Amino acid sequence: MASTSSDESLKLFAITAPGLEPVCAAEMAALGIAGTAEPGGVAWTGSVDELYAANLRLRTASRVLVRVAEFNARSFIELERHARKLPWERWVRKGGAVRLRVTSKKSKLYHEGAIAQRMLAWIGERVGGLGATEAEKAAADETEETPGAAQLFVVRAVRDGFTVSADASGALLHLRGYRQAVAKAPLRETLAAAMLLGCGWDGTAPLLDPMCGSGTIAIEGALIARGIAPGLASADGQPRAYAFQQWPGFDADAWARVVDAARAEARPSAGVPILGSDRDAGAIAAAAANAERAGVAADVELSVRAVSAVEPPAGTGLMIANPPYGVRVGEGDGLRNLYAALGRTARERAPGWTLALLSADRKLEAQAGVPFREVLRTSNGGIPVRLVAGEV
Ligand SMILES: C[S@@+](CC[C@H](N)C(=O)[O-])C[C@H]1O[C@@H](n2cnc3c(N)ncnc32)[C@H](O)[C@@H]1O
Structure with a gap:
């Protein structure tokens, strides 16, 4: 099974709320990551350690995505040819649950629901079958901190150019885990x-x-x-859960290294x-x-x-x-x-x-x-x- 080795370069994107991009880019710079602020987040090319560290340590990012593929497709046949080639087994286990967030703008393939349905089927075939609960999980609130929640893939088509990304975070990153008691109008x-x-x-x-x-x-x-x-903001100092920990290629040694390095700075x-x-x-x-x-x-x-x-x-x-x-x-x-x-x-x-x-x-x-x-x-x-x- 394909694994994610820690010296591999990944195309990464930290999503932020609009307006927070420069603050997030400055946070990254302080972590030694040279990111480029773009509308909606900060892009960079980095290692698995950086992917893990960004999830654990960025205070202003909402989630972190890994770019899976970029290709052009003007028909379902073309989409199928590209989608079937992708190593989905890196992010999804056999029997795992998947949900897709598809947006299509100014593209021949404009039916977002149909794109999602077909891609789910191709992913399922590639990994040897998806979990029976995928439909319920697809409907679940994305902010839910459910262990083992469905793996999210973000698919964007703009002028027939597709980008497919895997969500590495799981529950949104503002959910540090500490805020269970809320007063009126709480701030993220x-x-x-x-x-x-x-x-x-x-x-x-x-x-x-x-x-x-x-x-x-x-x-x-x-x-x-x-x-x-922020990912260690708990009374017992244990990290919160992230989607990448469920990936078949999860590098437990790299994660332990990243967590230890963060703890050492407290x-x-x-x-x-x-x-x-x-x-x-x-x-x-x-x-x-x-x-x-x-x-x-x-x-x-x-x-x-x-x-x-x-x-x-x-x-x-x-x-x-x-x-x-x-x-x-x-x-x-x-x-x-x-x-x-x-x-x-x-x-x-x-x-x-x-x-x-x-x-x-x-x-x-x-x-x-x-x-x-x-x-x-x-x-x-x-x-x-x-x-x-x-x-x-
Ligand atoms: C929008 S909420 C703040 C939410 C907060 N940032 C959070 O994350 O939960 C505004 C707060 O101002 C408080 N407040 C309103 N008038 C006040 C006053 N005169 N003195 C002190 N607090 C006041 C309210 O009780 C309310 O908790």
Whole structure:
């Protein structure tokens, strides 16, 4: 059976949410990987070790794909000729489950469902049969962290040019495993990390989230400050599960090497104050449970208090928040006062600090009275948002 040897060069792509590509490329550069930011992610050519490390260590990527093939096909006969030649047994075991995500644009073969159906049949023939549960698994929510979930292949046709990629991640990478308790409108872990890294926060200055909800920004901050890989953010320090571990060619030695190298970089404590507060006691209880599960409970100081009652620690640092927008957590006119209170509190209690906000509304953000610059644009739960930051 074909294996994936650790010196083989693979064509790799880390998918990110739109707008996070440069942050992810900078993360990769810090890992010694020279990637190229493209719309939707970062491309690079690398080894199996890099594939494993990217999954384990990138804080802002949603998933990592391995390019399987690129070819042109204008008919099902041509598609069949190419698809049957591919070494599917590298990524799928006999009896394994597969799901395909097909998109076709400006191509002769435009029927995405028909492409998926035929390719599933060819993959099944090549590996000696797919599992009986493939139909149910195909319908399953892709974010589910089901052990042994169906292997995803992403097939894109643009002007008759096909690219086929195998998903190496499995459950989306924002699912570190620690956040089981959620408050209202939680932020994806990948976006929380991108907010911090995008602001240039590297874990060496104090951090305060005065509207921390379930604690995502503070917890991601503690992971950065301690150098803990997102895939190791668990109370017992064990890595989460990845699709590549199910591949027949999985290189357990390479994986052990990558995990050991990541563990060796972790520091025993954060070294800077990391504070999270929220006026909602239920949110703080959720944040505390999440911090515990992430293995950073001792690094994050959580308290129930209103924005206007925050007490920033000595020194200058980053005050960063994901305030309610009014779209998802509607609070009407009170929101204007909330943004104004945030700006006032920052000016009065945290002079010299940077204030950063994830903003969906320029008028609301202007209430803070801080000269903001735009750090990045992305979307959060389908809402277009900007991360803005300014000195107070
Ligand atoms: C969009 S949620 C933050 C979600 C958080 N980033 C997470 O990942 O769970 C906004 C939070 O602001 C809090 N909040 C609203 N008004 C507040 C105030 N005046 N003082 C403190 N917290 C407030 C809410 O309780 C809510 O948890």
